[in-house]
Amino acid sequence: MDTSSFLVQQLINALFLGSIYALIALGYTMVYGIIELINFAHGELFTAGAFIGLIVLAALQKYGFVQTHFVLTLFLVFGMAMAYVGVLGVAIEHVAYKPLRNASRLAAILSALGMSIFLSNGMMLSQGVSDRAYPALFGLKGITIIGARITYGQVFIIILSLLLMVALNMFVNWTKLGKAMRATAQNQVMARMLGINIDRTIRVTFIIGPALGAAAGVMVGMYYGSVRFDMGFIYMIKAFAAAILGGIGSIPGAVLGGMIIGGVEVAWSAFLPSAWKDVTTFIVLILVLYFKPSGILGEDVSETRV
Amino acid sequence: MGNGEFKKFIIYSLFLGVLILPMVGFPGTHFEAKRAFIVWGVFVGVLALGMLNQVVRQSSIYQKTLGGPQSFNRRVTKQFQKIPVRHWTLILLAAVAVYPLLANNYMVDVGITCLIYIVLGLGLNIVVGLAGLLDLGYIAFYAVGAYTYSLLNLHFGMSFWLCLPIGILLGAILGCVIGYPTLRMRGDYLAIVTMGFGEIIRLVLNNWDSLTKGPNGLLGMAKPSIMYPAFSNSGLEWATYSLKSLHALYYFILLIAVLTVIGVRRLDQSRIGRAWVAIREDEVAAELSGVPTTWLKLLAYAMGAAFASVAGAFFAAKLSYTNPNFFIFMESCIVLCIVVLGGAGSIPGVILAGVLLIAVPEVFRELQDYRMFAFGLAMAVMMVLRPEGLIPATRRKLGLSDIETDTIGELEESYQAVDSRT
Amino acid sequence: MHTYYGNIHALKGISCTIPSGDIACLIGANGAGKSTTLLTIFGVQRAARGEIRFKGRPIHRLRPEQVAVQGISQAPEGRQIFARMTTLENLEMGAYLRNDKAEVAGDMEWVFGLFPRLKDRARQLGGTLSGGEQQMLAIGRALMARPELLLLDEPSLGLAPKLVEKIFETILEINKNGVTIFLVEQNAHMALSISNTGYVMETGRIVLTDSAAALLKNEKVKKAYLGE
Numbered sequence: 014m015d016t017s018s019f020l021v022q023q024l025i026n027a028l029f030l031g032s033i034y035a036l037i038a039l040g041y042t043m044v045y046g047i048i049e050l051i052n053f054a055h056g057e058l059f060t061a062g063a064f065i066g067l068i069v070l071a072a073l074q075k076y077g078f079v080q081t082h083f084v085l086t087l088f089l090v091f092g093m094a095m096a097y098v099g100v101l102g103v104a105i106e107h108v109a110y111k112p113l114r115n116a117s118r119l120a121a122i123l124s125a126l127g128m129s130i131f132l133s134n135g136m137m138l139s140q141g142v143s144d145r146a147y148p149a150l151f152g153l154k155g156i157t158i159i160g161a162r163i164t165y166g167q168v169f170i171i172i173l174s175l176l177l178m179v180a181l182n183m184f185v186n187w188t189k190l191g192k193a194m195r196a197t198a199q200n201q202v203m204a205r206m207l208g209i210n211i212d213r214t215i216r217v218t219f220i221i222g223p224a225l226g227a228a229a230g231v232m233v234g235m236y237y238g239s240v241r242f243d244m245g246f247i248y249m250i251k252a253f254a255a256a257i258l259g260g261i262g263s264i265p266g267a268v269l270g271g272m273i274i275g276g277v278e279v280a281w282s283a284f285l286p287s288a289w290k291d292v293t294t295f296i297v298l299i300l301v302l303y304f305k306p307s308g309i310l311g312e313d314v315s316e317t318r319v
Numbered sequence: 320m321g322n323g324e325f326k327k328f329i330i331y332s333l334f335l336g337v338l339i340l341p342m343v344g345f346p347g348t349h350f351e352a353k354r355a356f357i358v359w360g361v362f363v364g365v366l367a368l369g370m371l372n373q374v375v376r377q378s379s380i381y382q383k384t385l386g387g388p389q390s391f392n393r394r395v396t397k398q399f400q401k402i403p404v405r406h407w408t409l410i411l412l413a414a415v416a417v418y419p420l421l422a423n424n425y426m427v428d429v430g431i432t433c434l435i436y437i438v439l440g441l442g443l444n445i446v447v448g449l450a451g452l453l454d455l456g457y458i459a460f461y462a463v464g465a466y467t468y469s470l471l472n473l474h475f476g477m478s479f480w481l482c483l484p485i486g487i488l489l490g491a492i493l494g495c496v497i498g499y500p501t502l503r504m505r506g507d508y509l510a511i512v513t514m515g516f517g518e519i520i521r522l523v524l525n526n527w528d529s530l531t532k533g534p535n536g537l538l539g540m541a542k543p544s545i546m547y548p549a550f551s552n553s554g555l556e557w558a559t560y561s562l563k564s565l566h567a568l569y570y571f572i573l574l575i576a577v578l579t580v581i582g583v584r585r586l587d588q589s590r591i592g593r594a595w596v597a598i599r600e601d602e603v604a605a606e607l608s609g610v611p612t613t614w615l616k617l618l619a620y621a622m623g624a625a626f627a628s629v630a631g632a633f634f635a636a637k638l639s640y641t642n643p644n645f646f647i648f649m650e651s652c653i654v655l656c657i658v659v660l661g662g663a664g665s666i667p668g669v670i671l672a673g674v675l676l677i678a679v680p681e682v683f684r685e686l687q688d689y690r691m692f693a694f695g696l697a698m699a700v701m702m703v704l705r706p707e708g709l710i711p712a713t714r715r716k717l718g719l720s721d722i723e724t725d726t727i728g729e730l731e732e733s734y735q736a737v738d739s740r741t
Numbered sequence: 742m743h744t745y746y747g748n749i750h751a752l753k754g755i756s757c758t759i760p761s762g763d764i765a766c767l768i769g770a771n772g773a774g775k776s777t778t779l780l781t782i783f784g785v786q787r788a789a790r791g792e793i794r795f796k797g798r799p800i801h802r803l804r805p806e807q808v809a810v811q812g813i814s815q816a817p818e819g820r821q822i823f824a825r826m827t828t829l830e831n832l833e834m835g836a837y838l839r840n841d842k843a844e845v846a847g848d849m850e851w852v853f854g855l856f857p858r859l860k861d862r863a864r865q866l867g868g869t870l871s872g873g874e875q876q877m878l879a880i881g882r883a884l885m886a887r888p889e890l891l892l893l894d895e896p897s898l899g900l901a902p903k904l905v906e907k908i909f910e911t912i913l914e915i916n917k918n919g920v921t922i923f924l925v926e927q928n929a930h931m932a933l934s935i936s937n938t939g940y941v942m943e944t945g946r947i948v949l950t951d952s953a954a955a956l957l958k959n960e961k962v963k964k965a966y967l968g969e
Contacts, residue, residue: 130695
């Protein structure tokens with residue numbers, strides 16, 4: 014492969030990986046922006062999405078649905094995974110985070126951690142310890158650009174991610190509820206004084222954020238062909254690094270961070286022993302947190318309160 | 320009690336159904352109705368109990384006879400505190416000393432594991448419980464102790480007793496290295512960074528094949544041995560007694576544990592301990608009062624690491640084997656669970672939680688798989704209901720259960736009180 | 742309408758009554774408890790004792806979102822505008838509880854009429870506005886809810902005298918549109934000059950109550966707050 018194809022290939026891989034990280038990072042950043050809590054359970058929500066997607070897909074496949082109604086299959090798989098995880102997200106918020114809204118940060122973090130452990134073990138118990146295979150939907154067919162190869166699966170995932178991000182952007186900037194979410198994230202007390210029901214706003218955040226994570230989960234399952242109850246862990250770290258890098262609380266920041274982390278990972282794998290690539294992500298994370306915790310598009314997270 | 324509560328119960332149960340049935344019911348491609356519905360039933364049952372409990376607490380009958388809802392936690396705590404510490408300690412010591420004589424080999428092994436985790440819990444207690452630093456990568460220090468002994472013993476034949484201080488030193492240094500970047504970080508970032516460090520250590524151990532033999536681990540370390548003077552044919556000479564038997568190892572770790580308890584207690588009651596608590600409660604205020612926060616935080620990490628290192632060295636020696644997979648993030652979580660559930664900052668709490676978390680699942684083997692499942696949930700529930708833990712620290716309560724005195728906080732409290740009465 | 746309240750800590754048993762359609766002001770030195778009063782009315786702070794009534798209905802146990810529903814709006818201390826939202830969006834948030842789109846648009850035009858500078862900055866982020874503009878935005882946002890009672894916390898704070906005059910003129914005009922106004926101010930002179938009734942607060946207690954005109958002539962007030 015000559016240089017230009019090689020580079021284009023890396024670019025494609027980076028874009029692909031970055032989109033996935035961006036989707037997960039969005040979940041973190043939205044939740045952190047609105048209640049200043051790192052949702053440790055987000056990785057598990059991602060995994061849950063992958064599993065539900067698998068279940069729906071397997072069920073549809075059993076009835077031969079997949080061949081006949083391909084687009085509808087995709088719609089159902091993603092839709093149901095996102096819906097389920099949205100409900101799960103709200104449930105977690107209601108049980109483990111809402112009662113601790115005024116408690117110390119330590120308590121909230123520990124509760125989030127507890128939920129994370131609870132969910133990942135729950136999935137282990139209900140779905141088994143070993144990898145579970147995703148039925149192949151897209152196969153290896155693809156197109157070739159400048160000598161670089163991009164599969165239809167990758168194209169689909171990139172386009173879907175883009176659509177989801179655009180949809181989120183539209184929601185957050187153009188709808189009343191979306192603006193209320195932004196307002197609540199910036200100044201909770203003032204938002205209340207304007208009549209905004211922050212319970213509801215927070216709940217909506219916990220539907221959308223996890224749903225995006227779920228979509229990423231389905232994508233990962235589809236692309237890599239398998240899911241495992243603990244696959245959330247490493248994605249959680251990377252997505253978290255992405256969210257912090259881009260500026261926690263900032264939606265465009267999460268996207269930017271995701272792309273950068275994806276790019277770094279692809280670049281590393283291309284030139285250096287890939288066994289250590291996860292270590293790189295950790296180091297990037299620690300460096301960012303040490304030198305510039307507010308991230309690139311960083312916003313001052315300590316909001317003014319009345 | 321009324322329609323409102325019942326309606327809530329129905330809605331919550333339905334929610335639970337939506338969440339549980341797909342996940343549990345589809346381990347393969349067909350719906351396993353029985354399993355799914357049983358699990359659902361269990362959750363609904365727990366929910367029912369919880370709601371019933373709440374209803375009873377708020378009913379007027381309960382209020383009149385047993386007092387208000389707030390006092391339940393405090394009353395339980397008070398009962399604990401009535402019994403003087405000395406009695407507890409003596410009973411406990413007697414029990415653990417006698418234990419191996421009564422139990423079979425398997426149970427003694429469980430006891431050893433239990434004690435190791437108690438030592439770990441006490442060490443983490445220093446970092447999280449006393450100093451309030453949420454370290455999620457604590458297991459890395461455990462690994463340092465284990466690998467230090469393993470490598471030094473396998474390559475240079477160094478004895479356990481020599482490796483121990485080296486391991487402690489390395490652990491302490493690593494503690495400072497990990498602690499240093501986190502000095503200015505806030506709670507959640509601190510947690511993530513320490514988690515990252517923990518993982519880095521594990522990945523390094525796993526990938527650095529030439530040094531650590533990677534995922535294969537290291538095998539064949541010697542057990543610790545004691546030299547003692549003995550008479551023999553040629554007069555007085557040194558004989559070695561190798562701590563090979565399970566009983567010997569048990570008493571050894573027991574000794575370590577007792578020393579740890581004494582050590583932690585001394586720290587707790589010393590000026591350093593008080594300074595740590597000051598930092599935990601309000602770092603800015605502590606600094607303004609002249610507390611050298613930087614040094615003390617690093618010291619907390621270092622001390623915690625030291626204890627973990629000792630435990631690690633023992634662990635490696637006992638098994639004569641070590642492997643990076645022993646030091647995964649979940650292990651850090653287990654130790655954290657022990658500290659948090661037991662009561663951060665509380666020594667008896669950590670001991671109790673250690674026994675519960677480690678020994679009970681071993682005894683009831685069917686429950687093994689459900690261990691972390693239950694304890695993850697327990698941790699979240701604990702934070703909501705009883706953040707002080709099972710046996711709260713007697714001197715000072717961790718600021719977990721203090722409601723922040725910002726206006727909305729008080730407001731929410733009062734609104735909740737009002738709401739619950741309507 | 743009547744409002745009564747008593748409060749420990751910051752507000753030690755104060756009582757006020759504000760008739761509908763009036764402008765009442767609460768003057769006093771820094772830290773006297775003026776902001777706390779407004780916050781208590783809104784439910785952000787909770788009154789430990791006493792009650793607050795609005796149009797005859799008790800509101801002291803309501804949460805802030807519920808208070809807003811009653812028809813009360815506030816431009817709070819520090820303005821509290823949403824820095825990362827545009828001027829337009831801030832105003833939209835003011836009208837959050839309303840569903841009548843056409844009327845909301847009309848009200849926005851009215852606000853722009855009152856504060857032409859805001860119109861120039863319509864698409865700018867709130868954080869980039871000057872102090873005076875932010876104050877205008879805060880008031881404008883509060884108006885977007887079409888409140889019956891408008892609470893203003895130190896509208897003159899940090900503003901140049903000319904701007905202060907302009908703002909107070911605008912407050913008068915708002916009142917002429919039928920909005921009852923309760924404002925707390927350090928600038929006693931300006932406040933009293935546009936108010937009907939005045940309350941003087943010192944360390945959490947109301948020490949003087951009178952018509953604004955009378956207070957302006959009051960010797961004690963003149964010495965302590967009017968700098969004469």
